[in-house]
Amino acid sequence: MGNTQSPGVNPRYTSAVRAFSDAEISDLKSLFASLAGDSKYVSLSVFKDFTGIKGALGERLYDIVTQNRKDDKLTFEDLVIAKATYEKGTRDEIDEFLYQLCDVDGDGHLVRSDLEAVISEILDNISLGKKSESSSDSELRPISIFLDAAKFTKDVEGSSDRSMSLEDFKTWCRLVPSARKFLVSLLKPSSTGSQVPHLIHQEDIDTNILLLKEEYAWHIGGALSHQELGEWKLLYHSALNGLSFNTFLGNISNAEGPTVLIIKDREGYIFGGYASQPWERHADYYGDMKSFLFQLYPTASIYRPTGANTNLQWCAVNFTSDSIPNGIGFGGRPGHFNLFISANFDSGHTFTGPTFNSPCLSKSNHVYPEVIECWGVVQKGAQQEKPDGVKGTVLERFKEDRNMLNLVGLANSSN
Template identity: 50%
Template sequence: MGNKQGRSSSPEFLSACRRFSTSELQDLRALFVSLASQSRSDGEFISASVFQAHYGIHGSLGSRLFDLVSFSRKDQRVYYEDLVMSKAIYEKGSPDEVEKFTYQLVDLLGDGRVQRSEAEAVVLSTLETVLGPKDAIPGAGLPESSIQGFVDAAELSTDGNHEAYVSDLEFRKWCHLIPSLKKFLGGLLTSPSADVLGRQVPQLRCPENIPSFLKREFAWHISGILPQVETQEWSLLYHSSVHGLSFNTFLSRLTSVGGPSVLLIKDEDGNMFGGYASQSWERHHDFFGDLKCFLFSLQPRSAIYRATGANNNMLWCAVNYTSESIPNGIGFGGQKNHFGIFLPASLDRGHAFPSVTFGNPCLSNKSTFNIDIIECWGVVLDTEESTKASASGGTILERFKEDRNMLNMVGIASASNSVG
C-alpha cells in the first residue's frame, strides 16, 4: 500500500470494506472527510497532527499509532483506504489479528520486540492520555513508582545481549493482569470520549483533609475489570487514621451504605493491595460472594487477580463467633486461617497467602504483616443504570468464560485446577 494509485481497488482494501456495513462505511467516509478538511489537503489525506489531535493519544504511543495506520510509509499522511484497512483489522479482525496489531502498537521501535523501555513509554503515554498530561508528569503529579509498578507486572525475557523485553505471550499475560491497559490499547481508534473503555477513571469523593493513598492511576487500574456502571464514582467510607482501628466502627461504616466496595491496605513495608467485594459485607459463618470479586496489588507491582473458579471462597465476614473454627474478621479467598487477604477483628495485624481462589501470590512481603493504613471505598451506583445492567443478564458468566479462555491459553487455569 505504498503508493496512492491502485489502493482503492486493491484486494486488501476490498476485503477490508466487506467487514463493515454500508452505514459504517458511510460513517468512516464522513470522518475522513472531516479530518482531511482540517488537514487542508483538498480532501486527499489526514495529516499526522490532525490525526493525533482527533484521537487524543499523548506521547510516543500516538506517534506509533499513526505510523501503523499509515502503514509505515513515513509520508505523514493517512488516506481513506488506510483508515478503512486499519479499522478493519483493529476493530473487526479476529482475536489473533487484534493481538498482533496491539503488540505491534506497543513495539514503538518497530523491531518486532517490546523492550522494557518501550513498555515504560507505553504506560506513560497511556496515563498521560487517561489522567491528562499535567497529572502524569513523573516525579510531580505521577510517581515514578506508579509507572514501574505497571511495567513490573510483565514478566520479561532476556536475549543474548541481556536486553529485557516482553514477548508476545508475556504481553498477553500482562494485559490480563492490567485489564485497564488492555481496554485502553484496544480502543485507540475509537472516537475519544470519557466513556470509551480504558479511559474511565472513577470520581473519588474524599474529604480534602483525609490523606488517601488511592491515587487516580490506582483507581483507573482497579476499575478496569468492572462494568461501566461501577466506574463512575467511589466514595470513601472508612480510613483507619481518621476513624480509628476499631473493627465495630470499620464494619459499621462498610455496612451503612451496602453494595460493592473496594478495600485497600497499606502495610508497614509500603506494599499496597486489596480486594473488590461485589456484595455488601454481612455477617456469615462461611464464605460468600460471586465471581465478580477479585484481589489486586498496587505497589510495588500492579496487577488484578480474578476468580479462577477453583472454589467459591470469595468473601469472608465473621463477627462475634466464639468457635475457633470461625475466625472473626473479614477476608478474601483461600481457606479458613489461610486467606488470600484477612483482617482479624483486632485489626492489629493482617494475613496474606497465595490462593487458588484468585490465583494470586502473597500480596505482602510476608504472610503476617503490620498494618499501616486501611481504606474502604463504596461504589456509588446509578440505580437506573444498575437495573439495566442487571436486566441484561449473563454478563458475569460471559466475562468469566472469557477469562477462563485467557487463563487456559497461558496455562494458568489448568495449574489452578490441579491444586485442590
C-alpha cells in the first residue's frame, strides 16, 4: 500500500528526528522544557535570551526556526527540524541555512546592509573593545574591515544594489571564518566558550601601541581550535624591544607553541602570519599545514594553505648563500615569498602565490615595517617545560649545528 503519514504529523519532523540518537532527543526535550516552562511554545524574547542575540539577527533566526509563521510560537518540532539542518546537515546545507540567516530582511537578497547588520551584532555580542554604547564609540567598531572582504556579484531586480550569491557567501566565510564559527554556535551557546583569546602583556604597557586589538584576535582565532584560544602572550614588540632580528629571536626562544606574527608597514596596512611551529634556524622551508597568512587592515581575511606545495614557514639566520635569504617568512619561494621580513627588520616583501592562494598583503609588493609584534599561543593543556635537547635561543642553537652546516658549505665563517 505504500507509506502513509498519520494525520497531524509533520513529515519534516519525522525525517529530522532520524538525525538524532535517543539520548540527543532526550537532551533536546530537556532544553525545550527549560525554555518553554509551563507553555507549549518558546517566545521570541525567551529565544533571544537563549541565543544571546537581541537584534535583527536574533529575530531572523527565530523566523527561520519557526518556518516564518510569525505567530511567536516556537514548538519542539520547530527546534528539532532546525537543529537537524543546522547541526546534522552537510556543509552545504549548513551554509545554505547561514546564508538565509544573514539575509536579515528576509527578502531573498543578502545585500551589503544585511551583512553589515550581522557583523555589527556579532561584534556587539562578543563585546569587542568594551566599547560604550554612545553613538560615537559605536562608529569605531571595525565593521568595514570584515564587510569589505565580501563580494556582491548577484544582480537584484529593480535595484541598483547587488547581493551575495551563495558562492559569494561561502567565499566570505572562508576569508572570515570567525564569523561562520560564531553563526554556527547560535543554537548551541552552552558549548561555545570564549571566541576571543585572553591577551597577556606587561601591565605598564600602553595598549594603544599594540597592533593586536581584540577584534583582530577574534578574527585570527576563527581559523584555530578551541585549545588555541585560551591565552596569547606578548613576546616581542618593536616599539618596546627595538626593530632587531636578534632581539626578536631571543625573545621568542622560549615559545614552545605557535606564534602570531603581526606587521604594520609604512602604508598603514596590517597583516601577518600564524606560525604553527617555533621559529628555528633552517636552511629551507619547514612547518606544517596549520600555518596561515592573514590581513587585518584595511581588509580582514584569512588565507590557509592550499596544499599546492609545502613552502610554509621560513627562518634563516646567519647564512651567506644568496639562495638562502636571512629573515623570516611564509610561502612562495626564496626571494619571492608570500610574506618575508629580512634579517635587518627594516624591509621585506609580499607576493601572490599558490601556497596560501594569498594576494599581495600590502599596498605594494615592497614592505617597510613600522611596527612588528609577536604573540605566543599558550595552548590549553600544553606542557610547561621544554623537552630535553631544545635549549637556548635560535642563535645559541646555531653554534651547535655550525659544524654540520660547514660540511655543506652553508655556515657563516664567523661567530
